[in-house]
Amino acid sequence: MSKRILFRWLSAVLALGLMASACGSDRDDAAVGTTTTAAPTTTQAPDGGGGETTTTTEAAEADPCEGVTLEATEIGVSEDTIKVIIMADVDSPLAQGLFQGSVDGVMAWAEKVNADGGLACREVEVEFHDTKLTPATTVEGFLKACESALALVGTTVLFALDTSDLNTCDDQAGNPIGVPDIGYITTEVAHQCSPNSFLLSRPGAECPYEGGPRDYTAAVGAPAVLAENLGVDFNGVFIVPGDLPSTIASAVPQTAAQEEIGVTWDGVFGVSGSATQTEFGPLVTTMRDNNSNFVYNGSNDQAMLKLKREAALQDLDVDAVTWLCSLSCYTPAFIEQGGGDAEGVYVWSFFVPFEEADTNEELGTFMDNIGTDFPPAWAAGAWIDGLLFEDAVNAIVDRDGPNGVTRQAVIDELTTVTTFDAGGWWSTTDFTTTNTIGSCFMVMQVQDGEYVRVHPEERGTLDCSIDAVAVTADPDAFALD
Amino acid sequence: MPDAVLEAIDIDVRFGGLQALSSAGVTADAGTITGLIGPNGAGKTTLFNVITGHQHANAGDVRLLGRSVAKYGVHRRAQLGLSRTFQKLEAFNSLSARDNVLVAAEMHSGVRAAARQSDEILERVGLAEVADITVGTLPTGTARLVELARALAARPRALLLDEASSGLTEEETAAVGSLLKQLVDEDGLAVLLVEHDMSFVMNTCSHIHVLDFGQIIAVGSADEIQNDPAVRSAYLGTGS
Amino acid sequence: MTFGRIRTSLLVAFGAALASLVILYWRYGADTEVSGEKIVIASVIGLATGSLYALSATGLVVVYTTTGMFNFAHGGIGVFCAFVYWEIVENADGLGLPPGLGLAVVVLLVAPLLGILIDLILMRRLRTAPLVVQLMVTVGLMVFLLTLANQIWQADQIRGVKPLIDRAEGFNIGISRVPYYRFANLVIAGVIAVFLRILLFRTRTGVAMRAVVDNRELTSLTGARPGLLSGFAWALGSSMAALAGILVAPDIEFNPANLNSLMLIVAISAAAFGQVRSLPLTVVGGLVIGLLESHYQQWISLGPDFTFANRAIAPIVLFLVVLALPQARLSVGRVSTNLRPIERTTRVWEGAFGAVALVVLAYVLAKGWFHFGVWDPGEWSSTGLNKGTSAMVLALIGLSLVPLTGWAGQVNFAPLAFAGFGAFLWLRLGLWFGLPDTGGTGNLVWLPLIGLLCAPLGALVAVFAARLSGLYLALSSLAFALIMANVVFPHPQVLPRVHTFQSLYLDVGFARQDFDTRFSFFMLLIVMFALGMFALIVLRRSRFGRRWVAMQDSQAAAATVGVNVVWTKVVVYATSASMAGMAGVFWATSLSSVDIRSFDLLAGLTIVLLMAAAGMSFPVAGLFLSFQVVFEGLAERLEQTENVEFLVWLLKDFFAKFGPGLLAIGMVVNQRGAIFEMGKGFAPILPWRRDAREELAAENARKRVTEVGGLGLTEPFTSEAIIALDTQLGIVDDVTPTAGYHHGVSRA
Incomplete structure (x- = not known):
């Protein structure tokens, strides 16, 4: 008798869980499984290749799609579709919904491309593979791409430990050349050094790398400019994201490079993403002992708020300190959660911010299509990945026609890109080596709950005058206080 | 005089302020069945626990075949020939009756010998029919027999039985009694049993020790104990 | 155990901790000079975090002393209630209740209801269950609640909880500023401990609750109602969890995983400090851990090799406490009475048959030779083989739990620790052959050596574990897992930061077989599993199997037949460690590189969870670990079909998440x-x-017989009824009713 009652209760519980899943999964509907976007109704000339901004889509030359019989020239390229896969860590209990923005970015980009007439005369089809912050599921994504896609676009994964499949799987002709991977970020050495990966926001770092000291390049324009404007030398504290060895290692180039330009580190602290505010106490103590006037945050936005709050609680003069945060502080949550504590914090970016959508065509198109006023930074990154891919494919079509699109061609094309800047929106990036990094930047400050540009003064521009700094450091010997 | 197989000498056990045993001692000779009786709370199980090594004594000695085993742990004493059953049935409930006995037999014999010995013992104790039954599903009486069979399979020189008749019917108790007599006569085993069933004790035991409030108040044959006034007042209170 | 001895042990432990802190500082001290000011600051911070730990731990202890069950879902309940609080107070689109009212609603209404619900549906039925089952159900409940919270409150927005007293208000101790809300946490922790102590020791209800744990039947004789009391106990425990969750939330990043990990591990350590029954000591424990952590952070810097050592402080405290303090009398779970009359262990030939069948079946399926009708999956793609590989690797690790936990009853939450050790040895073996230290060897000829070398680690653990049992054993395995994961494995001498496990091959000199394709690696795993399963089946039928099960059934009795319990434990732990170590080789090879993430506690717990749910004493249970993968694979196959979106979603999303x-x-x-x-x-x-x-x-025969009717009180006792009664009692079998049947007369 009691077993029956138990089963009744269990099914009630199941139903509750079902409902919760159903309600919670609404936003996934567009992303789960394959998405096909609207077919183009007219054929138009595709954009010219390269990174220039074209304001018109007039068919200045003969339409490359006219009169050509389209063939299935590659895995992921059929007669009428080009398939790409977006791999992102989204659904994991550790950080639910983490990089959903990347998925949205690529989807939006694909929609735009298809509305404009498609790519290489074909429709772009996007499949989303959720890598769930798990190495095995990430490998699965690579395998899926090997089996069915032309390229990976918008890859935003943190656990790409094994890229052997990405780099060596067979293409349609049977050559083990792998799949082109046009992605956004990574913290894994394997991914950084993967020859098929073209990552927008990778650290500039030496490849191959087996351990020990490593050559890096880092962009340090923002602290340089701020120090110069204030006419002081910075000494202060660096907040390192301390959860994983890979996230800790990601702070190595910045700490070393900033030292090169004259910053003195009173303390380099590793703090966990789940740290309580009280755990920032030792940082405040160090700041007080050394009269620090600078804080650089390489961790997430909450870390910045926690430190600033703890400092205020401990009666430190927060106004005497320059608070500089990486792009992670450029998010609505920073303002909302931060309130008064976010005021005065500097945030530096390597792309033109969303507030200036009117100054840049690509940015404007993105903001029109992304469906929200303040998307996460990686949504923009993923969209720009799409642009990079689009440019490469268009260059191939210009040269070899729409049937020349193969994985090899895409890889070859991307490896020649030396100055990609997404029409002026992105920091100019050179993809010919892994150990370079775009050094263009701009600086904002939170004023009255808004991100206000402070450098360079002209809207819609980036400062490219300060070169990236080359340093050598050993991540294994990187000691945290 | 028959050799003393098992001796407990001058055992003292204190729990905090409570003196559970003071100078308690008991002897079990080869080929005899010795009884240990006393009212509830007298300390019988405690004394058993001291002998087998489950309980640490504050003073006194335990000797097996003349040799002191006080320093040894439970399993070592068992290996030297000391076996016991428990007041609260401690059979291996997930195992079959045969497996229960095998566990003990395998401690000292190889695969085939152990299997042979186990089957013999099961036969002897009358458990051949339930050899493959899971002990946890057997009725209490049968399970106690399994426990006994297991204790025998360890090839003991001295066997301690703690309330072996508890939960058994009259028939079963009688069967155990005659089995014990058989074992003692045939194998020269020394048996020491704690019991509440007086008729069983008087019928089976040649020697009886009486324990009350942690002290031995009488030792003797069945008749002597039955007529001892100290024993009577211990059980029934003063008077009568 | 006298209070005096406890006090001494605690003082010794505390002194040892202090001494080690000083020694570490002297050897590895950060460049900070010691100053009174800094001591004060670190102490203030330590007390602040410590009071949060104490708050979490108090609820855990309350549940344990009043229900006899160690509730791993304590954190999960706290998380869920904290999110409900956020929903009704902080959510701009929600009810927007004032914080005080919201707190009252959650702590006094929502949480108790949740607790009673949990008790009614689940906990009541677990009273007599073995400890493993009790623990696993609560772990499962934790996973369920966390997943539910993640689903209901998606991470598409950042949420925060404000403290009940405004952050800005506070007072100063020296130059250290103490906000009122943090001070309030400390006070609340103390007040609750006192309040609960009074409740449990001085009131009738409290005493009755504790009595129920000791002896339920006896307590009901006094007129107390055990059912009501246990409901009340769970309600109280849930309220404590909710209160802790809400008070902790303002200081952390508010998402389920964060809150849970805070409330779980450290709470357990603090609770162990109080032997899971003394509330004042639990509070002290929480504060001590908080202070240890803050002072470690302030004074000691062990360098990049020990970056994550601070996470090991709570587990180390747990470990020391469990070893040093005498075990309080714990309510021991009895072996399940759900036994079959004829306990039939799998025959050797059945095992051989099953092993061969498994290999053949896997080969046929993977090659795509098997199809019926419309369903023709064809040869497995790389994706499918990749999934299969992940599943089999876990199955291999799961195998190691069968003898240890399934047969010998030693609860072990650290299978990945042993597996990792095997992986580390495999990597280092390459060094001996002059291979680069980042690549490791690949020759399977050396696999048995790895097994052999892992055995001592198991033996070492066994020596520590020998005097523990039940709950303390389980907790110490948890501590062991965390210490290995945070101190040992991240060390570059153990697993270099950059390394790759080579693909495997078998080279015996005259012949060589490579396993570098996905298919061959998968089949290799299947064969390994089949061999392991067979070996276990044989082992179970040997003296070792019997001895281990006997030891679980009755350790006392086993000793009395000559079983050296400590040595037997050493052997079974060594066996388990060997198996897990060898499994670790395959595990690491499949991942190609292993780091601290791979040892995530939840991953290890999930393996134990699924094995337990499948049946830890059955070697074949390892295959159950593949169910998630199977469902996902099925879902992906179905994705191509039309009109089955619901089924696909069910398999892929719902079961994949909520399944375990x-x-x-x-x-x-x-x-x-x-x-x-x-x-x-x-x-x-x-x-x-x-x-x-x-x-x-x-x-079936027993069921066929009519129900026993009236007891002859108001009606005559018919022969049918007698027969029915006799059959139910098992006195006679399968009797057909005839008139004149007399009680006890058996049929020919």
Whole structure:
């Protein structure tokens, strides 16, 4: 008798869980499984290749799609579709919904491309593979791409430990050349050094790398400019994201490079993403002992708020300190959660911010299509990945026609890109080596709950005058206080 | 005089302020069945626990075949020939009756010998029919027999039985009694049993020790104990 | 155990901790000079975090002393209630209640209801269950609640909880500023401890609750109502969890995983400090851990090799406490009474047959030779093989738990620790052959050596574990897992930061077989599993199997037949460690590189969880670990078909997420594991299992007999009723009623 009652209760519980899943999964509907976007109704000339901004889509030359019989020239390229896969860590209990923005970015980009007439005369089809912050599921994504896609676009994964499949799987002709991977970020050495990966926001770092000291390049324009404007030398504290060895290692180039330009580190602290505010106490103590006037945050936005709050609680003069945060502080949550504590914090970016959508065509198109006023930074990154891919494919079509699109061609094309800047929106990036990094930047400050540009003064521009700094450091010997 | 197989000498056990045993001692000779009786709370199980090594004594000695085993742990004493059953049935409930006995037999014999010995013992104790039954599903009486069979399979020189008749019917108790007599006569085993069933004790035991409030108040044959006034007042209170 | 001895032990432990801190500072001290100011600051911080730990731990102890169950879901309840609080107070689109009211609603209404619900549905049925089952169900509940919270409150927005007293208000101690809300946490922790102590020791209800844990039947004789009391106990425990969750939330990043990990591990350590029953000591424990952490952070810097050592502080405290303090009298779970009359261990030939069948079946399926009708999956793609590989690797690790936890009853939450050790040895083996230290060897000829070398680690653990049992044993394995994961494995001498495990091959000199394709690696794993399964089946039928099960059934009795319990534990731990170590080689190879993430506690717990739900004593249970992968694979196959979106979603999203949690909760019903239940139904079909058919027939016969009616009080006791009664009592079998039947006369 009691077993029956138990089963009744269990099914009630199941139903509750079902409902919760159903309600919670609404936003996934567009992303789960394959998405096909609207077919183009007219054929138009595709954009010219390269990174220039074209304001018109007039068919200045003969339409490359006219009169050509389209063939299935590659895995992921059929007669009428080009398939790409977006791999992102989204659904994991550790950080639910983490990089959903990347998925949205690529989807939006694909929609735009298809509305404009498609790519290489074909429709772009996007499949989303959720890598769930798990190495095995990430490998699965690579395998899926090997089996069915032309390229990976918008890859935003943190656990790409094994890229052997990405780099060596067979293409349609049977050559083990792998799949082109046009992605956004990574913290894994394997991914950084993967020859098929073209990552927008990778650290500039030496490849191959087996351990020990490593050559890096880092962009340090923002602290340089701020120090110069204030006419002081910075000494202060660096907040390192301390959860994983890979996230800790990601702070190595910045700490070393900033030292090169004259910053003195009173303390380099590793703090966990789940740290309580009280755990920032030792940082405040160090700041007080050394009269620090600078804080650089390489961790997430909450870390910045926690430190600033703890400092205020401990009666430190927060106004005497320059608070500089990486792009992670450029998010609505920073303002909302931060309130008064976010005021005065500097945030530096390597792309033109969303507030200036009117100054840049690509940015404007993105903001029109992304469906929200303040998307996460990686949504923009993923969209720009799409642009990079689009440019490469268009260059191939210009040269070899729409049937020349193969994985090899895409890889070859991307490896020649030396100055990609997404029409002026992105920091100019050179993809010919892994150990370079775009050094263009701009600086904002939170004023009255808004991100206000402070450098360079002209809207819609980036400062490219300060070169990236080359340093050598050993991540294994990187000691945290 | 028959050799003393098992001796407990001058055992003292204190729990905090409570003196559970003071100078308690008991002897079990080869080929005899010795009884240990006393009212509830007298300390019988405690004394058993001291002998087998489950309980640490504050003073006194335990000797097996003349040799002191006080320093040894439970399993070592068992290996030297000391076996016991428990007041609260401690059979291996997930195992079959045969497996229960095998566990003990395998401690000292190889695969085939152990299997042979186990089957013999099961036969002897009358458990051949339930050899493959899971002990946890057997009725209490049968399970106690399994426990006994297991204790025998360890090839003991001295066997301690703690309330072996508890939960058994009259028939079963009688069967155990005659089995014990058989074992003692045939194998020269020394048996020491704690019991509440007086008729069983008087019928089976040649020697009886009486324990009350942690002290031995009488030792003797069945008749002597039955007529001892100290024993009577211990059980029934003063008077009568 | 006298209070005096406890006090001494604690003082010794505390002194040891202090001494080690000083020694570490002297050797590895950060460049900070010691100053009174800094001591004060670090102490203030330590007390602040410590009071949060104490708050979490108090609820855990309350539940344990009043229900006898160690509730791993304590954090999960706290998380869920904290999110409900956020919903009704902080959510701009929600009710927007004032914080005080919201707190009252959650702590006094929502949480108790949740607790009572949990008690009614689950916990009541677990009172007599073995400890493993109790623990696993609560772990499953934790997973379930966390997943539910993640689903309901998606991470598409950042949420925060404000403290009940404004952050800005506070006072100064020296130059250290103490906000009122943090001070309030400390005070609340103390007040609650005192309040609960009074409740549990001075009031009738409290005493009755504690009595129920000791002896339920006896307590009901005094007029107390055990059912009501246990409901009240769970309600109280949930309220404590909710209160802790809400008070902790303002200082952390507010998402389920964060909050849970805070409330779980450290709470357990603090609770152990109080032996899981003394509230004042639990509070002290929480504060001590907080202080240790803050002072470690302030004074000691062990360098990049020990970056994550601070996470090991709570587990180390747990470990020391469990070893040093005497075990309080714990309520011991009894072995399940859900036994089959004829306990039939798998025959050797059945095992061999099953192993071969598994290999053949896997080969046929993977090659795509098997299809019926429309369903023709074809040869497995790389994706499918990749999934299969992940599943089999976990299955291999799961195998190691069978002898240790399934047969010998030693609860072990650290299978990945042993697996990692094997992986580390495999990597280092390459060094001996002059290979680069980042690549490791690949020759399977050395696999048995790895097994051999892992055994001592198991033996070492056994020596520590020998005097522990039940709950303390489980907790110490948890501590061991965390210490290995945070101190040992991240060290570059153990696993270099950059390394790759080579693909495997077998080279015996005259012949060589490579396993570098996905298919061959998968088949290798299948063969390894089949061999392991067979070996375990043989082992179970040997003296070792019997001895281990005997030891679980009655450790005392086993000793009395000459079993050296400590040595037997050493052997079984060594066996388990060997198996897990060898499994670790395959595990690491499949991942190609291993780091601290791979040792995530939840991953390890999930393996234990699924094995328990399947049936830890059955070697074949390892295959159950693949269910998630199977569902995902099925879902992906179905994705191409039309109109089955719901089914796809069910398999892929719902079961994949909620599966482990629900399965574990389902253990309430299937206490011996799903395989046991399945086996009962499946065995009669097999042609050679006559015994199973006989058993089934007997059971059906018993059911066929009419229900026993009135007890002859108001009606005459008919012969049918007598027969029915006799049959129910098992005195006679399968009797057909005839008139004049007399009690006890058996039929010819």
